[in-house]
Amino acid sequence: MSHETSTPPPAQIGAAVASVDTPALLLDLDAFEHNLAAMRAMLDGWHGKLRPHAKSHKCPEIARRQVADGAVGICCQKVGEAEAFVRGGIRDVVVVNEIVGSSKLARLASLAHDARIGVAVDDAQNVADIDRAAGKAGVSLDVLVEVDVGLERCGVAPGAAAVALAQSVAEKKHLRFVGLQAYHGRAQHLRSFQERRAATAVAAGKVRDTLDLLAAAGLRASTVTGGGTGTFQFEVSSGVYNEIQPGSYVFMDADYGRILDEAGKPTRMFEQSLFVLTTVMSHPVARRAVVDAGLKSHSVDSGMPLVADLAGARYAWASDEHGVIELDGPAQVSLGQKIRLVPGHCDPSVNLHDWIVCILGERVEAVWPVSARGASF
Amino acid sequence: MSHETSTPPPAQIGAAVASVDTPALLLDLDAFEHNLAAMRAMLDGWHGKLRPHAKSHKCPEIARRQVADGAVGICCQKVGEAEAFVRGGIRDVVVVNEIVGSSKLARLASLAHDARIGVAVDDAQNVADIDRAAGKAGVSLDVLVEVDVGLERCGVAPGAAAVALAQSVAEKKHLRFVGLQAYHGRAQHLRSFQERRAATAVAAGKVRDTLDLLAAAGLRASTVTGGGTGTFQFEVSSGVYNEIQPGSYVFMDADYGRILDEAGKPTRMFEQSLFVLTTVMSHPVARRAVVDAGLKSHSVDSGMPLVADLAGARYAWASDEHGVIELDGPAQVSLGQKIRLVPGHCDPSVNLHDWIVCILGERVEAVWPVSARGASF
Numbered sequence: 080m081s082h083e084t085s086t087p088p089p090a091q092i093g094a095a096v097a098s099v100d101t102p103a104l105l106l107d108l109d110a111f112e113h114n115l116a117a118m119r120a121m122l123d124g125w126h127g128k129l130r131p132h133a134k135s136h137k138c139p140e141i142a143r144r145q146v147a148d149g150a151v152g153i154c155c156q157k158v159g160e161a162e163a164f165v166r167g168g169i170r171d172v173v174v175v176n177e178i179v180g181s182s183k184l185a186r187l188a189s190l191a192h193d194a195r196i197g198v199a200v201d202d203a204q205n206v207a208d209i210d211r212a213a214g215k216a217g218v219s220l221d222v223l224v225e226v227d228v229g230l231e232r233c234g235v236a237p238g239a240a241a242v243a244l245a246q247s248v249a250e251k252k253h254l255r256f257v258g259l260q261a262y263h264g265r266a267q268h269l270r271s272f273q274e275r276r277a278a279t280a281v282a283a284g285k286v287r288d289t290l291d292l293l294a295a296a297g298l299r300a301s302t303v304t305g306g307g308t309g310t311f312q313f314e315v316s317s318g319v320y321n322e323i324q325p326g327s328y329v330f331m332d333a334d335y336g337r338i339l340d341e342a343g344k345p346t347r348m349f350e351q352s353l354f355v356l357t358t359v360m361s362h363p364v365a366r367r368a369v370v371d372a373g374l375k376s377h378s379v380d381s382g383m384p385l386v387a388d389l390a391g392a393r394y395a396w397a398s399d400e401h402g403v404i405e406l407d408g409p410a411q412v413s414l415g416q417k418i419r420l421v422p423g424h425c426d427p428s429v430n431l432h433d434w435i436v437c438i439l440g441e442r443v444e445a446v447w448p449v450s451a452r453g454a455s456f
Numbered sequence: 457m458s459h460e461t462s463t464p465p466p467a468q469i470g471a472a473v474a475s476v477d478t479p480a481l482l483l484d485l486d487a488f489e490h491n492l493a494a495m496r497a498m499l500d501g502w503h504g505k506l507r508p509h510a511k512s513h514k515c516p517e518i519a520r521r522q523v524a525d526g527a528v529g530i531c532c533q534k535v536g537e538a539e540a541f542v543r544g545g546i547r548d549v550v551v552v553n554e555i556v557g558s559s560k561l562a563r564l565a566s567l568a569h570d571a572r573i574g575v576a577v578d579d580a581q582n583v584a585d586i587d588r589a590a591g592k593a594g595v596s597l598d599v600l601v602e603v604d605v606g607l608e609r610c611g612v613a614p615g616a617a618a619v620a621l622a623q624s625v626a627e628k629k630h631l632r633f634v635g636l637q638a639y640h641g642r643a644q645h646l647r648s649f650q651e652r653r654a655a656t657a658v659a660a661g662k663v664r665d666t667l668d669l670l671a672a673a674g675l676r677a678s679t680v681t682g683g684g685t686g687t688f689q690f691e692v693s694s695g696v697y698n699e700i701q702p703g704s705y706v707f708m709d710a711d712y713g714r715i716l717d718e719a720g721k722p723t724r725m726f727e728q729s730l731f732v733l734t735t736v737m738s739h740p741v742a743r744r745a746v747v748d749a750g751l752k753s754h755s756v757d758s759g760m761p762l763v764a765d766l767a768g769a770r771y772a773w774a775s776d777e778h779g780v781i782e783l784d785g786p787a788q789v790s791l792g793q794k795i796r797l798v799p800g801h802c803d804p805s806v807n808l809h810d811w812i813v814c815i816l817g818e819r820v821e822a823v824w825p826v827s828a829r830g831a832s833f
Contacts, residue, residue: 085462086536086830100559100833134776156777157748159463176777179737179748179792182477201738202791232778233738233746264775360556361578361610369610371534371556374804375832379757380774397757398641399511399803400533400553400832401609414579415556426776427751430808433830453463453810455752455777456477 090436090443097417099443101358102372104432105419106330106447108439110352114329115148117349122149122323125315130154130173130304132326135426137451138435139167141329152195154304154324158187159454165194167450173197173221175260175304175324177233179205183456184212188220197221199260201235203247206254213253222248223304225260226289228282232264237285242292249298258302261286262324267309268334268381272341279306279313286319308349309338332425334381354387354419355428356436357402359412368392368412370402372420378427384420394420467813467820474794476820478735479749481809482796483707483824485816487729491706492525494726499526502692507531507550507681509703512803514828515812516544518706529572531681531701535564536831542571544827550574550598552637552681552701554610556582560833561589565597574598576637578612580624583631590630599625600637600681603666605659607641614662619669626675635679638663639701644686645711645758649718656683656690663696685726686715709802711758731764731796732805733813734779736789745769745789747779749797755804761797771797 089103099105122129131145133153142153142164152171155161161172172194178187190196191213200206200222213220226241227234235241241259248256266278286303293300304322306314308331314320327335330353340346357372374397377384384402386392391408402420406412422428429435430452437445466480476482499506508522510530519530519541529548532538538549549571555564567573568590577583577599590597603618604611612618618636625633643655663680670677681699683691685708691697704712707730717723734749751774754761761779763769768785779797783789799805806812807829814822 086833089833100557102832177737177746179735180477201740205791227740231744232775232780234740236740358556360554363578363604363611363613367608369554371832373832374755374757374801375807375830378751378755380751398609403609414582424751430752431830431832453752453808455479455748455750455808456463456466 086433088434088446090446092443092445094443096438096441096443099356099436101356101417102376103356104429104435105354105356106435106437107352107354108437108444110350111329114349114352115144118325118328119149121312121348122315127315127321127323130322130324131329132307132324133160133164133451135326135429136329137163137429137449137454138447139164139169139450140447142167142169157455158183159456160451161190161196162186163451163454165190169194171195173223175199175223175262177201177205177225181208181212184209185216188212188216188218191216191218191220195221197223197257199223199225200244200248201225201233203244206244206247206251210251210253219253219255221257222254223258223260223302224248224256226285228261228263228285228305229266229278230262230264234260237289238292241289242296242298245293245298246296256298258300258304259286259289260304261320262305262307263310264307267307268338269309270337271339271343275310275338276313279310279317283314283317283319290319308335327425330425333385333421333423336421351421353422353425355384355422357418357420359414359416359418362412362414366406368404368406370404370418371400372402373397373400375399376431377420377422378424378431380427381424384422387419387421389418463810465811465823467823469820469822471820473815473818473820476733476813478733478794479753480733481806481812482731482733483812483814484729484731485814485821487727488706491726491729492521495702495705496526498689498725499692504692504698504700507699507701508706509684509701510537510541510828512703512806513706514540514806514826514831515824516541516546516827517824519544519546534832535560536833537828538567538573539563540828540831542567546571548572550600552576552600552639554578554582554602558585558589561586562593565589565593565595568593568595568597572598574600574634576600576602577621577625578602578610580621583621583624583628587628587630596630596632598634599631600635600679601625602637603662605638605640605662605682606643606655607639609641611637614666615669618666619673619675622670622675623673633675635677635681636663636666637681638697639682639684640687641684644684645715646686647714648716648720652687652715653690656687656694660691660694660696667696685712704802707802710762710798710800713798728798730799730802732761732799734795734797736791736793736795739789739791743783745781745783747781747795748777749779750774750777752776753808754797754799755801755808757804758801761799764796764798766795
C-alpha cells in the first residue's frame with residue numbers, strides 16, 4: 080500500500096536532453112560540481128564543519144557527494160527526511176528542528192542504531208520526552224538547544240532561558256548536550272550584503288552572550304550551528320559559529336539570485352544548476368506562450384520562476400498545470416519547444432518531483448530519486 | 457526504480473483522528489458527501505452533464521464516487537492524470553488541455569483502448585499530430601476545440617478561428633470533433649456574484665457566436681464544456697453550455713471560501729471537507745505557536761491557510777516545514793496539540809500528499825491514495 084503513488088523517471092540515462100519528458104527537474108552537473116567546489120574553496124582553512132541542509136535536495140545521492148566532498152554529514156527538518164538519509168547511507172544526521180510526539184520520537188531514536196543522530200529542542204517537557212524515547216530505544220542522542228537569534232519562529236530566548244534548557248538536557252541519562260542551534264532564517268534573503276552582515280553580527284552577539292553564560296554554568300557547547308546560503312560567510316568569520324548549514328548553494332534559485340554582494344551587484348558565488356524543464360504546449364498569440372509547468376511543478380511562494388533560455392520572456396502567472404509566458408523580446412517560440420525555468424524557491428520546488436534528471440552538456444548522465452520527497456512527517 | 461519515493465500512510469483505518477501522523481490531509485466524509493449531494497441537487501432537472509475536474513483530488517476513489525453519483529466521467533489536465541484515472545476504472549476521461557509531443561500523444565492514444573478519451577486543441581499542427589498518434593494506436597479520439605473566452609491562457613479566438621480549427625479536426629480520419637472547451641478560469645475567483653455572472657455571460661456570448669458559425673459551416677458541436685466551482689450555476693443556466701467541470705466543490709478551500717453570493721455574503725453552497733492536520737511543535741512565547749505544516753504541506757499561491765480550530769489564531773507565515781501561528785485570541789495552545797488548517801488552494805495542496813485520510817467523526821474510516829500525485833507529465 081505504500082508504493083502506489085510514485086511516478087516513472089522522466090528520462091533514460093544516455094538520452095538527449097531534448098527527449099526528457101516534461102515537466103522535469105534538471106540538474107546541470109557541471110554547475111553542481113562547481114558549487115560544491117566553490118563552497119569547499121570558501122571554507123578552506125576554516126576549522127569548522129559544513130553540515131549541508133538536505134531539505135533543499137531531499138536526495139541521498141547528493142548527500143553522499145557532499146559528504147565525499149568534506150561535509151561532516153547533513154541536517155534536515157523532519158524525521159521522515161532523516162530516515163531517508165540514514166537509509167541512503169549518511170551516518171551523521173541532525174534534525175535541526177523540534178520533534179514532538181511519541182511515535183515520531185520513537186522513529187528518531189531508532190535511527191541512532193545506524194547513525195549519529197541529533198535533534199534541536201526549545202521546551203523542557205520535550206527534552207524529557209526525547210530522553211524517554213532514547214532510553215526506550217537503548218540509544219543516546221545529541222541535543223542542540225535552539226536559540227531564537229532573530230528568526231522569531233522556534234527557539235528559546237538567548238541567555239538564561241537557553242542555559243536552563245541546556246542544563247535540563249545535560250541532566251538526562253540518554254541525551255548529550257552538544258551545543259546551540261542558532262539559525263537566522265530571516266537574514267538569508269535580505270538583499271544587501273551589509274544588512275545580511277549586520278543581522279548575522281547581532282545573532283552572533285546573542286550566541287556569544289549565551290556561550291558565556293553556559294560556560295559560567297559549567298556547560299560546554301561544543302557545537303554552534305547555523306547559517307544558510309545567504310549568510311554562511313558571516314557565520315564562518317564570526318568566531319562563535321563552528322558549523323554551517325547551507326542548503327540551496329548546490330542548486331540556487333531565482334530568489335537567492337537576487338541577493339547582492341558588497342558592491343551591490345548580484346552575488347555570483349554559486350551557479351544556477353537547477354532548472355525545471357518545460358514544454359511550450361500552446362502559443363495562441365504572438366506575445367504569449369503557455370508551458371506545461373505550473374503550480375504543481377515549481378513553488379511560487381518566493382515569486383515566479385525566471386525563463387532561462389528566452390531573451391525578453393517573462394513567466395507572468397501560473398495555474399495548476401500552466402505557466403503563461405509573456406514574450407516582449409525578439410525570441411521566437413514554437414509549439415513543442417523545451418525551455419528551462421529557474422524556480423523561484425528551490426526547496427519546495429524540488430519537493431514536487433520524484434526524480435532529478437542530471438545532465439552533462441546535452442546528455443542525461445543520471446537520474447536520481449528524490450527519496451525524501453513528501454517526507455514532511 | 458519507479459517506486460522508491462512514496463511515503464507510508466499517516467494513519468490506520470479505525471484509529472482515532474488524534475493518532476494520525478502529521479502533517480496529513482484529512483477529508484471529512486460527512487462534508488464530502490454533503491458536497492456531492494449539494495451538487496446533485498443543484499443540477500437536478502438540468503439536461504447537461506457533470507464532468508468533475510479530477511486535478512483537484514487526483515484520487516481514483518473520489519472519481520469513482522463522483523461517477524457513481526451521476527458524473528459522466530472526469531476531466532483532467534495531463535496525460536499522467538488520465539493514466540491514473542483509467543487505471544482506476546474511469547471509462548470516460550477528457551484531458552481538457554493541449555497535449556504536445558509524440559511520446560505524450562502515444563500514451564494518450566493508447567488509453568483509448570480502455571476508455572473513451574478526449575483532448576482539447578488550439579493548433580492545427582497539433583491536430584495533425586494527434587490524428588497520427590490515434591491512427592498509429594488504432595483508436596479514435598474525441599477532440600474539443602478550446603476557445604479563449606476570457607482566461608487569456610490557451611485556446612484560439614472565438615469565431616472564425618475556432619471554426620477553421622474544428623474543420624481541420626472534422627477532416628481527420630481518427631478524430632471526432634465533439635465540441636468546444638470554453639473554460640473561463642479568471643471568472644471562478646471573482647469575489648462578487650455579479651462579476652462572476654457578468655464574466656460568464658460574456659463567455660457564453662462568445663460561445664453562442666461560435667456555435668452559430670460552426671452550424672453555418674455544417675459542424676455540430678455536441679458538447680460545450682466549461683465552468684468551475686465559482687461559476688458553474690451560470691454555465692448551467694446559460695443555454696449554451698451542456699457540460700460543467702467543477703473540481704474544488706468536493707473539498708473547498710480558503711480562497712473559494714471568500715467568494716460571495718448574490719446578497720454579498722460568503723457562498724455556503726459547499727462545506728469545507730478538506731483540512732491539513734498539523735501538530736504544534738514549538739510554542740516559545742505566549743502569542744506564537746509553530747506547527748509542522750509549511751510550504752511542503754500546503755500551497756500558499758492563493759494566500760495562507762486558515763486555522764479551523766482556534767478562535768483568534770492566524771497562520772501568519774510559512775517556511776518549508778513550519779507554519780507560524782499568531783495567537784491574538786483567548787485560545788490556549790499546548791505542545792503536541794493537533795490543529796486543522798483550511799488550505800489556501802486545494803488543488804496544489806493535495807498534490808503535496810500521497811494519502812487522503814478520510815474521517816467520520818473522530819475515527820479514521822479510510823485512507824485513499826492520491827494516485828495521480830505528481831502526475832504533471
